[in-house]
Amino acid sequence: MNFHAQPLRSSANCPKHGDFERLCYFGDSWTGCPKCADEDAARIELERETIIRTGEREAWQRRLGDTGIPDRFKDRRLENYVATTPGQIRALEFARDFAAHFGEPDRRGQCAIFLGLPGTGKTHLAVAIGHAIMESAPRTVLFTTVMRAVRRVKDTWTRGSTESESAAVAALSFPDLLILDEIGVQFGSETEKLILFDVLNERYEKRRQTILLSNLTVDDEVVDGRRVPGIRSFLGERVFDRLREDGGEAVVFDWESHRGKVAA
Structure with a gap:
């Protein structure tokens, strides 16, 4: 797969967030909407915290009844x-x-x-x-x-x-x-x-x-x-x-x- 010395740039449109600039660092793999990526990261972090918190809750509940x-x-x-x-x-x-x-x-x-x-x-x-x-x-x-x-x-x-x-x-x-x-x-x-x-x-x-x-x-x-x-x-x-x-x-x-x- 070919890596580009400088990323390729192209205009794209996100149905949710509108126009954005996408980048291609290698081959024909282009980045997606950065705002969508931020939202996905925030959602994943929230899910992780919820899992941790739920685990703490269950452990506490087992301990205290x-x-x-x-x-x-x-x-x-x-x-x-x-x-x-x-x-x-x-x-x-x-x-x-x-x-x-x-x-x-x-x-x-x-x-x-x-x-x-x-x-x-x-x-x-x-x-x-x-x-x-x-x-x-x-x-x-x-x-x-x-x-x-x-x-x-x-x-x-x-x-x-x-x-x-x-x-x-x-x-x-x-x-x-x-x-x-x-x-x-x-x-x-x-x-x-x-x-x-x-x-x-x-x-x-x-x-x-x-x-x-x-x-x-x-x-x-x-x-x-x-x-x-x-x-x-x-x-x-x-x-x-x-x-x-x-x-x-x-x-x-x-x-x-x-x-x-x-x-x-």
Whole structure:
């Protein structure tokens, strides 16, 4: 096959991108549309990244089991959340928006705190967001309580543990969405605050999104002369500041119990 000392040049037309100059370096083999070539390269790279990401997701899923979503809530979807009051409608609209724009460049790292009494639908909407983002793309979601997350890290400190502390923190920082339930049920010791900071700071640095659920108020309250700690105290100021960055929001569920009210 003859190689050309200087490439041959010729005009050509691409049905998609229009006119372009094609080149021939040897024989009668001519180059195609450069824009099509760039698009093909980008598509191949995206497919490669998807394969890698899917492999990581499957490996993570095998390691941790399922999403951790309780059986009671596995049928919870945005579509079957009953919203009749203005507050419930606002919460549902927030959840829909959070799910619809999950992972977009200007939303990466956005967190949310759902606050309200038991039975107001916090877990329903958080789990529904998790289902929505998993159904729209190969994403990972983990639902766990703060006590379980803290216990998992603490268990690595025991003699004979097969998992390192860094590996436990990494496992909690890997999911695209982490849903942490029962904020405030833990004792709120400095050790627990440090563990929470390590997990949430790791997610903060990777700009991975987190939803926290709590029956507490944001700040401390005085009830019958007794100070009742708010979520800020339980988490610690450093963790709370991390959650407010990247457009983090607190959604207040200030209505009566929502339990048993799931749309058919």
